Amino acid sequence: MESFRFDSGSLEETEAFLSEAYTPMRIGGRPEDARARVARNEAAGLVSDRLEFGYTMAYDAGCLNRICLVTVHAGSFADTTGGGERLFGPGETFLLAPPDRPYRGEVRSARYTITMFDPGLLAEAAVTGGGFRGPVRITGQRALDAAARRRLGSAVAYVRDQVLGGPGEVGELVAASAARHLATVALASLPSTVLADGAGSTDGRDAHSDTLRRAMAFVEENAHRDIGLADIAAAVPVTPRAVQYAFARHAGTTPLAYLRRVRLARAHEELRASDPHTVSVASVAARWGFAHPGRFAAAHLREYGVPPSGTLRGDPRRAGRG
Known part of the structure; x- marks a missing residue:
């Protein structure tokens, strides 16, 4: 696991640090106290940052190329990307920006957590959830409802406190499994392109006992590695849904279980x-x-x-x- 801390009262130093840690950006503001604090824990591509700004900091940033979830603990965020203002306050967990688009706004005397992971995990989460066809994207910043907001906030807190913030070294399998879990929760909690569709006939035909045997053999040979449903399906090879159906039909369980x-x-x-x-x-x-x-x-x-x-x-x- 990699960890570092940043603590500075210089806007120039803060801009350089944020550009290196996230994406190239310009920041502004006229603070009386320009103190900025960041503490990062990272393992296997899963990132958890704790940040604190004691002033209003404006930002204009490039593409993150990662899914970036923000949980606000104090103060507020104002997102002004594309015009208008969307305000996020304490207790909210939201998507900062689509990974392939620039973003802008203000951090207003805020203390918050940033959690980031590979956008590719969303596609795997969509397959695991069952049968989506098409590009997988999160299409809105706010959670679908209060229950989804609590669920997403709990998943972020688990990554921050139990996985990356816990005592001792974090194993690669632990971090990778936590990232997959967070991607699944994010996809279930935020608006997205994912719409469930029916089971294809090919998937049903491929869900036979030999598929189960091959899939089980792959799992047993590779359990020490960071593998998921897509890897199991590719090794058989059949579609991920065929693997799911084979396990349900012949073993009464799921591939990941x-x-x-x-x-x-x-x-x-x-x-x-x-x-x-x-x-x-x-x-x-x-x-x-x-x-x-x-x-x-x-x-x-x-x-x-x-x-x-x-x-x-x-x-x-x-x-x-x-």
Whole structure:
């Protein structure tokens, strides 16, 4: 994981820093206190920044080339891209700008979080959600409703506090899984081009037991890598929906649920083979893509009847189930 901090009272230094960290931009303002503070945590292309400006800073910026979500904690944002003014205040999480378009506005004495990820994850989230045909774009800045706003804010907070802001090093699988999750939540919470369509006949024909066998084999061979539904489908090869239908029809589960199960089993095997004096449960969980130790422990207990700490210590109860 990469981390850095910026703290300056110079508008020139702040402009240079923001242009380097985000996209080329010009900033302005006549602050009495030009102090700007930024703290960044980043892993596997997933970025979480905490920013604070004690004054009104105007900005005119180029394309971000990333999905950029802003959560306002204090103060306000005024977006003036394309004319008019759209104001965002405390408690709101919104899309700053489409990744391929310039943007402009003002940060008004604001404290806020910026979370960024690869726009390509939206297309994968659309496929995972089921059957969209066409370009995948977020088309509006605000969440669809109050529930969507809370859901999106919670997903951002999870990335900021539990994944990138938690203690210790962040594994690549953990960060990549969190980015995929955030993309899925963003697509479900913000206006977009995604409209569900029906299942194609080809997908149904391809959803046979051999598709399931090939997909399971790929998952088992590549569970240590950052893979998703699109990767599994390409390896078979069939459409992502055919893979989903094959798992539902023949295994009663989803491809990603099966991937989590395989990773849980690998983590369990590693715990059994490890020395408790040199290895921790948290490090094994993170290595296999489990960011939250409590959830990992609960899943392990459900599956194996013993907490992961017991498996690591050599608890004899594990023998019957694992």
